Amino acid sequence: MRGSTVVLVLVAILFPPAAVAFMTGCSCDLLINILLTILGYIPGHLHAFWLIYKRAKAEELYGHGGYRYIGSGKYESIGGPVPPQKGANYGATYGATAVGS
Numbered sequence: 001m002r003g004s005t006v007v008l009v010l011v012a013i014l015f016p017p018a019a020v021a022f023m024t025g026c027s028c029d030l031l032i033n034i035l036l037t038i039l040g041y042i043p044g045h046l047h048a049f050w051l052i053y054k055r056a057k058a059e060e061l062y063g064h065g066g067y068r069y070i071g072s073g074k075y076e077s078i079g080g081p082v083p084p085q086k087g088a089n090y091g092a093t094y095g096a097t098a099v100g101s
Helices: 003-014 016-024 028-039 041-062
Strands: 067-071 074-077
Touching: 003 016, 003 041, 016 028, 016 041, 016 067, 028 041, 041 067, 041 074
Parallel strands: none
Antiparallel strands: 067 074
16 A cells, blocks of 8 residues: 555544545535535445545556546546456466366
Protein backbone atom coordinates (compact mmCIF):
# COMPACT_ATOMS: atom_id res chain seq x y z
CA MET A 1 0.00 0.00 0.00
CA ARG A 2 1.38 3.38 -1.02
CA GLY A 3 1.82 6.26 1.39
CA SER A 4 -0.85 8.31 -0.38
CA THR A 5 -3.37 5.53 0.18
CA VAL A 6 -2.55 5.44 3.88
CA VAL A 7 -3.06 9.21 4.12
CA LEU A 8 -6.39 8.92 2.30
CA VAL A 9 -7.54 6.22 4.74
CA LEU A 10 -6.59 8.39 7.71
CA VAL A 11 -8.42 11.40 6.24
CA ALA A 12 -11.44 9.20 5.48
CA ILE A 13 -11.55 8.04 9.10
CA LEU A 14 -11.66 11.64 10.33
CA PHE A 15 -13.92 13.17 7.65
CA PRO A 16 -14.97 11.01 4.66
CA PRO A 17 -16.00 13.85 2.29
CA ALA A 18 -12.51 15.36 2.51
CA ALA A 19 -10.92 12.10 1.32
CA VAL A 20 -13.43 11.85 -1.53
CA ALA A 21 -12.75 15.48 -2.50
CA PHE A 22 -9.00 14.76 -2.63
CA MET A 23 -9.59 11.83 -4.99
CA THR A 24 -12.43 13.00 -7.23
CA GLY A 25 -12.53 16.78 -6.93
CA CYS A 26 -15.91 18.47 -7.07
CA SER A 27 -17.90 15.61 -8.55
CA CYS A 28 -21.09 13.66 -8.12
CA ASP A 29 -19.22 11.24 -5.86
CA LEU A 30 -18.44 14.10 -3.49
CA LEU A 31 -22.11 15.08 -3.31
CA ILE A 32 -23.11 11.45 -2.72
CA ASN A 33 -20.53 11.12 0.04
CA ILE A 34 -21.66 14.33 1.75
CA LEU A 35 -25.27 13.10 1.72
CA LEU A 36 -24.26 9.67 3.01
CA THR A 37 -22.21 11.25 5.79
CA ILE A 38 -25.15 13.45 6.79
CA LEU A 39 -27.49 10.43 6.81
CA GLY A 40 -25.06 8.43 8.90
CA TYR A 41 -21.37 8.53 9.56
CA ILE A 42 -20.83 4.84 8.68
CA PRO A 43 -22.36 5.00 5.15
CA GLY A 44 -20.06 7.93 4.35
CA HIS A 45 -17.09 5.89 5.55
CA LEU A 46 -18.08 2.86 3.46
CA HIS A 47 -18.42 4.97 0.33
CA ALA A 48 -15.07 6.70 0.90
CA PHE A 49 -13.28 3.39 1.58
CA TRP A 50 -14.84 1.88 -1.55
CA LEU A 51 -13.51 4.77 -3.65
CA ILE A 52 -10.07 4.43 -2.04
CA TYR A 53 -10.11 0.70 -2.85
CA LYS A 54 -11.06 1.37 -6.50
CA ARG A 55 -8.23 3.93 -6.76
CA ALA A 56 -5.72 1.46 -5.31
CA LYS A 57 -6.83 -1.20 -7.81
CA ALA A 58 -6.47 1.29 -10.71
CA GLU A 59 -2.98 2.17 -9.52
CA GLU A 60 -2.11 -1.52 -9.35
CA LEU A 61 -3.47 -2.14 -12.85
CA TYR A 62 -2.25 0.98 -14.69
CA GLY A 63 0.76 2.02 -12.62
CA HIS A 64 1.38 5.22 -10.68
CA GLY A 65 -0.15 8.15 -12.57
CA GLY A 66 -1.21 5.98 -15.52
CA TYR A 67 -4.94 6.45 -14.98
CA ARG A 68 -7.60 9.10 -14.62
CA TYR A 69 -10.89 9.15 -12.79
CA ILE A 70 -13.98 9.06 -15.01
CA GLY A 71 -16.67 8.87 -12.32
CA SER A 72 -18.65 6.29 -10.36
CA GLY A 73 -15.51 4.67 -9.01
CA LYS A 74 -14.17 3.92 -12.51
CA TYR A 75 -10.74 4.71 -13.86
CA GLU A 76 -9.30 4.55 -17.37
CA SER A 77 -5.78 4.30 -18.70
CA ILE A 78 -4.00 7.35 -20.01
CA GLY A 79 -1.08 6.94 -22.31
CA GLY A 80 -0.61 3.38 -23.42
CA PRO A 81 -2.48 0.15 -23.77
CA VAL A 82 -3.70 -1.64 -20.70
CA PRO A 83 -1.37 -4.45 -19.62
CA PRO A 84 -2.99 -7.88 -19.80
CA GLN A 85 -4.34 -9.17 -16.52
CA LYS A 86 -2.87 -12.34 -15.17
CA GLY A 87 -5.28 -15.02 -14.09
CA ALA A 88 -4.88 -16.81 -10.81
CA ASN A 89 -3.01 -20.10 -11.30
CA TYR A 90 -3.02 -21.29 -7.73
CA GLY A 91 -1.85 -24.88 -8.12
CA ALA A 92 -3.21 -25.16 -11.65
CA THR A 93 -1.76 -27.99 -13.74
CA TYR A 94 -2.95 -26.95 -17.19
CA GLY A 95 -1.79 -29.49 -19.72
CA ALA A 96 -0.20 -31.80 -17.16
CA THR A 97 -1.04 -35.47 -17.02
CA ALA A 98 -1.28 -37.62 -13.95
CA VAL A 99 1.79 -39.73 -13.21
CA GLY A 100 1.18 -43.46 -12.94
CA SER A 101 -2.15 -43.50 -14.75
